[in-house]
Amino acid sequence: MSTLVVLRVLERLHGHLAWLAVAGLLHPALLLRNPRRRAPLAVGLTTGLVAVAASLGAWVYPEYRARLKQHLFLEAPRLGWMFERKEHLAVGVVAFALVGCVAHLAVPWCEPGDTRLVVARLAQRAFAVAFALGVAVGVLGVAVASYKSF
Amino acid sequence: MVARMPLGDEPLARPGSRRLAVAAALAAALLSVPATYAALRGYDVLFKSEPDPATIIWSARIAMFWRLGVGAYVAGMLALPAYALARRDPARTLRLLCALVVPVGALLAFQAALLP
Numbered sequence: 680m681s682t683l684v685v686l687r688v689l690e691r692l693h694g695h696l697a698w699l700a701v702a703g704l705l706h707p708a709l710l711l712r713n714p715r716r717r718a719p720l721a722v723g724l725t726t727g728l729v730a731v732a733a734s735l736g737a738w739v740y741p742e743y744r745a746r747l748k749q750h751l752f753l754e755a756p757r758l759g760w761m762f763e764r765k766e767h768l769a770v771g772v773v774a775f776a777l778v779g780c781v782a783h784l785a786v787p788w789c790e791p792g793d794t795r796l797v798v799a800r801l802a803q804r805a806f807a808v809a810f811a812l813g814v815a816v817g818v819l820g821v822a823v824a825s826y827k828s829f
Numbered sequence: 830m831v832a833r834m835p836l837g838d839e840p841l842a843r844p845g846s847r848r849l850a851v852a853a854a855l856a857a858a859l860l861s862v863p864a865t866y867a868a869l870r871g872y873d874v875l876f877k878s879e880p881d882p883a884t885i886i887w888s889a890r891i892a893m894f895w896r897l898g899v900g901a902y903v904a905g906m907l908a909l910p911a912y913a914l915a916r917r918d919p920a921r922t923l924r925l926l927c928a929l930v931v932p933v934g935a936l937l938a939f940q941a942a943l944l945p
Contacts, residue, residue, distance in 0.1 A: 737894075745887060752883035759882060760945050766893055767870060767941040770900075771863040771934060778859045778930070785852035794920045798849075801856065801927040808934035815938075 686742055686829040693735040694824060700728040701813035704772075707779060708806040714799035719784060722802070726780035729809070733773045740766070742829070751827050758823050765819035771812045779805035850915035853922050857911035858904035860926065864933045865900040867940035874944040 703725035710718050743762075752759035782802035789795035873879065873892070915922040 740893070741891060744891065749883060749886060752881070756883065763945040764941040767866070767937065767945065770866050770893075770897065771937040774859050774863045775930070775934065778856050781852050781855050781859065785849055785856075788846075788849045788852065789919075794849075794923060797920065797923045797927050798852075801923060801930065804927060804930040808930055812934065812938065815941075 683829055689739050690829055696732040698817050700732045701817050703728050704806055704810040704813050708810045711803035714796050722780050722783045726776045729776040747827055758826050761819045762823045765816050768812045768816045772809050772816055775805045775809035849919050850912050853915035854908045854912035856926050858908040860933055861904045861907045862900035863937045865903045866896050867937045869896045871940050871944045
């Protein structure tokens with residue numbers, strides 16, 4: 680298989696996994712609105728999916744810069760800047776998903792009471808922000824990928 | 830012989846609070862990454878003159894990874910004071926972190942929208 684085909688497969692895989700991860704982020708964002716609700720498996724799997732999708736994106740990113748970025752900016756600068764926005768927001772998706780995961784897994788370590796509620800709220804907020812940023816990342820990614828790809 | 834803790838040296842915190850402090854420090858460190866990233870990119874756009882991306886054929890330095898590296902460094906620097914704060918007053922530290930989530934998300938969103 681040529682390098683280009685491998686890149687194409689990895690890019691598609693990254694895009695599909697990323698959308699699955701965004702859908703997955705909605706689950707804890709809604710579920711954890713009840714601060715007493717525990718969902719360590721859902722939280723762990725979602726965060727893992729976000730991490731895998733982001734790692735694939737980071738792996739492909741240097742090749743995007745070498746092969747596509749300049750062409751994208753020459754042919755459609757608005758889409759080029761959209762991709763820049765997508766990469767900035769993606770950093771937030773990963774960070775907030777990890778914050779949510781850490782906070783949710785730390786809930787049992789709190790004494791029952793206010794602190795436990797605060798940690799549960801921290802987890803829910805982090806997942807809600809990660810989901811909101813993730814939707815934006817997904818839409819921008821599809822807009823760019825539908826115009827130019829490997 | 831059973832080792833006994835001398836009187837007056839009882840731990841100030843209950844068991845488990847160390848794990849909670851580690852989690853709080855980790856959360857603080859992770860939150861600092863997008864904040865640092867947004868600040869660095871905002872600074873680049875506002876105060877540095879960058880070449881037009883359409884004119885760049887190839888560059889060895891990947892700015893995004895560089896910003897992430899600086900973010901990771903800041904996160905490491907912040908983790909220790911956050912841990913100390915969480916050991917002393919976990920409730921207050923966690924309330925502060927909880928209050929910071931939306932502003933940090935908004936900061937990154939504004940930076941991405943206005944200063945890409």
